[in-house]
Amino acid sequence: MAKVVLIWNEHPNENLAGYHARRCAKLLSDMGHEVVVEKVPFEKTIQHVVLSGTPKEAARALADYERKCAATALMKKYGMMQRATVFNFHATPANEKARSHNNPPHKFSIGSEPFADALSSEILFLPKGRNYYVDVPATYHPVAPDLLEGRKKRLEQVQGEFTSFGRATRNLHPKYFLEVNKLGAPEQEKYMDPAITMKIANEIHQILEKGKRTNKRKP
Numbered sequence: 001m002a003k004v005v006l007i008w009n010e011h012p013n014e015n016l017a018g019y020h021a022r023r024c025a026k027l028l029s030d031m032g033h034e035v036v037v038e039k040v041p042f043e044k045t046i047q048h049v050v051l052s053g054t055p056k057e058a059a060r061a062l063a064d065y066e067r068k069c070a071a072t073a074l075m076k077k078y079g080m081m082q083r084a085t086v087f088n089f090h091a092t093p094a095n096e097k098a099r100s101h102n103n104p105p106h107k108f109s110i111g112s113e114p115f116a117d118a119l120s121s122e123i124l125f126l127p128k129g130r131n132y133y134v135d136v137p138a139t140y141h142p143v144a145p146d147l148l149e150g151r152k153k154r155l156e157q158v159q160g161e162f163t164s165f166g167r168a169t170r171n172l173h174p175k176y177f178l179e180v181n182k183l184g185a186p187e188q189e190k191y192m193d194p195a196i197t198m199k200i201a202n203e204i205h206q207i208l209e210k211g212k213r214t215n216k217r218k219p
């Protein structure tokens with residue numbers, strides 16, 4: 001039995017990530033793993049940081065966001081302190097491969113968290129082999145029309161304030177704010193196929209089993 005932690009909602013517009021994470025939890029538990037599910041609270045997401053307060057306040061909070069990022073904190077807590085294996089679920093809107101209609105919806109990807117990503121010094125300290133991302137396919141739509149223009153303006157304002165602190169322009173990943181993959185639309189049904197969740201759970205299971213064998217070899 002391996003302890004496995006499934007994180008979702010780091011990016012709240014990625015509904016399908018949560019859908020698969022919650023169902024994977026059940027499947028992995030049935031396989032005998034000790035499973036913990038962690039939903040990142042909205043108040044701890046980058047969306048909340050960017051959309052709260054004045055643009056100046058948001059830009060200040062943003063400058064400190066990487067250090068406080070809740071998902072990274074969870075990865076450290078479980079991966080480092082509890083020696084669990086952590087899977088952070090996403091349905092990245094910018095992942096053109098995953099969102100392409102030409103690709104079958106089971107084209108998910110699982111990989112190690114990008115330790116070499118210099119953007120976040122916090123991520124550099126994550127233990128190797130214990131932190132993974134899961135990127136599930138999804139289709140995206142613009143957010144509700146009454147939100148769209150306001151959000152575009154907000155992103156511009158926050159980006160402007162951020163740069164006025166003398167910091168480099170930060171990529172706010174506009175798609176996180178301007179697009180959402182909603183459950184329920186007929187086209188989403190194929191992305192919610194239980195067979196997809198089963199494949200993801202099986203791949204996670206393989207990673208966990210491999211991890212156990214690797215750990216056993218260590219003195």
Ligand SMILES: [Zn+2]
Binds near residue numbers: 010011014092
């Ligand atoms: Zn994401």
